[in-house]
Amino acid sequence: MTKRRTPFTVFFALIFLAAAAASGSAHQFPAGAEKLAKSEECSGCHAAIYTEWTASMHANSSPFKDNAHNAVRLKFAASLKQMGKTPSYHCANCHTPMADNIADLMSGKAQPDSDNWTHTEGTGCSFCHRIESIVPGKEFNQYVLNKDGSFYSSNPSGKAPHKTAKSALFSSGEVCMGCHSHMRNSKGAPICVMDEEGASNCLTCHMPEAEGSPAAGSEKKTHFSHALPGGHDIDMLRKAVSLDMSVDTSAKPLKVAVTLKNISAHTFPSTMPMRLAFLKLTAEDSSGRVVWTNIKESPMEDMQSVLVKMFKAGEEKGVAPWKAEAVAMDTRLKKGEERKLSYTVPSDNIKTVSVSLIYRLFAPPAMKMMGIPADGKNDKVYMVIKKKVDL
Ligand code: HEC
Ligand code: HEC
Ligand code: HEC
Ligand code: HEC
Ligand code: HEC
Structure with missing residues (x-):
């Protein structure tokens, strides 16, 4: 992992200098451009990469494969309808970028179709590898794809x-x-701002080298992994934060100090605003009975332990992203941030104090508001880190 990887900040500077609005409403293909290939066509020769990609969120980002995305897009469409607007699917820009009628999906002239493979493919091989340039936009960016269908890489083998x-x-x-x-x-509220919240080379952490040749017949023994893990992956979550706890037993009541440090390169949780992480502390007596906890039912009982981003419209907090006028609160751990928390544990007879960092893809109130199915994946409770101190 030592080759390649130039600094990234230059790019951000360029984007903001350019500050141009995204033109049109979809990715741009030059006139007469080669059609995008289905990823399956690459599988015969790029078996390892294809298998990784198939399980990634990039292959599963369409409304037909990601039921959480689908639930939110239906809520969004219903909300547009209520306002007397045409239900559109601008999500296509990123969730079904290969759609052969993407401009119509984004304007609401067409709806996602499960029988059209370009709508179910997600971000396929040929989409990424044909990216020629980025068109900066106010609401989000777009791509220009190449005309001749060449597959780009930083260092082609020839x-x-x-x-x-x-x-x-x-x-x-x-x-x-x-x-x-x-x-x-459309109101300018920052739903996700990775460009402001993190700025180093994504590939070093998200596309590490993995065992196995990149292609049948290649002399290389490793390839860059296309699994692209993020919040759905417990091993990745464990690389995001460090957690330490100490208990001052000379104090009565006990003083518990917890230190959280963000060791990823961007905000944690990042960046999708429905993510939630929180600390749950418990104190147990010698029989293992919990005699104290910071949270009984909802993490919101102890706001210092909660890492979350929330929007507001007027006085109303916790509104859907498309209604947002501003950020109501953002207690996520910033890039590089170290946060010290202290708890007073008001009880004698304590034998152990435990702390857990818990992560959820979707905060329960957001799941309810959006109608996201509780299918064991969306509502999974990830135990990221657990530490225990015996007194
Ligand atoms: C008939 C076999 C075959 C098919 C099909 C195929 N590739 Fe390749 N591809 C190769 C080989 C061989 C290499 C060179 C690998 C090496 O030597 O490291 C390669 C290299 C690449 C590279 C890296 C550039 C380079 O030269 O190192 C990219 C990107 C790529 N292929 C993308 C694709 C995509 C996307 C598809 C499907 C649309 C695809 N390939 C289909 C055989 C194939
Ligand atoms: C065409 C748009 C597009 C491009 C290009 C793209 N992504 Fe994504 N990426 C997405 C979307 C959409 C999702 C979320 C899919 C979902 O959860 O339904 C996603 C998800 C992810 C995730 C989260 C996986 C998880 O478990 O939640 C990571 C990490 C990620 N992308 C990294 C990258 C990196 C690194 C690159 C560049 C090499 C990249 N992406 C390029 C659209 C894109
Ligand atoms: C500018 C690109 C972009 C647009 C437009 C976009 N998304 Fe996403 N979406 C992403 C990326 C990137 C991720 C993954 C980021 C992450 O997980 O932090 C994501 C993740 C999600 C997730 C989490 C999925 C999961 O299973 O974890 C949901 C839900 C979602 N988007 C809904 C929508 C909806 C609904 C729309 C349209 C109203 C939309 N998005 C428009 C880029 C986009
Ligand atoms: C989200 C964008 C994205 C998607 C989707 C994607 N790739 Fe890549 N791919 C990359 C990046 C970034 C690299 C690293 C390129 C480099 O250093 O030049 C890469 C590298 C490669 C390489 C060279 C690997 C090596 O280690 O030498 C091959 C071959 C390749 N991809 C094939 C594929 C195939 C086949 C698919 C679909 C199954 C695919 N890619 C999907 C972004 C993507
Ligand atoms: C130092 C390593 C590191 C670098 C560099 C890095 N990330 Fe991450 N990223 C992580 C870790 C660890 C996680 C898991 C924790 C989380 O989901 O917040 C993660 C999670 C994510 C997720 C998933 C969030 C979700 O809600 O599922 C996305 C999307 C993502 N990163 C995109 C990027 C992009 C884009 C870049 C480059 C601008 C980047 N990352 C750079 C370590 C890194």
């Missing part, structure tokens, strides 16, 4: 049986920033 070309966008995370840079709603 051994592929198909057209390849060299692109500097692929030597860092720049190539990701058509979709992952930012999303502001």
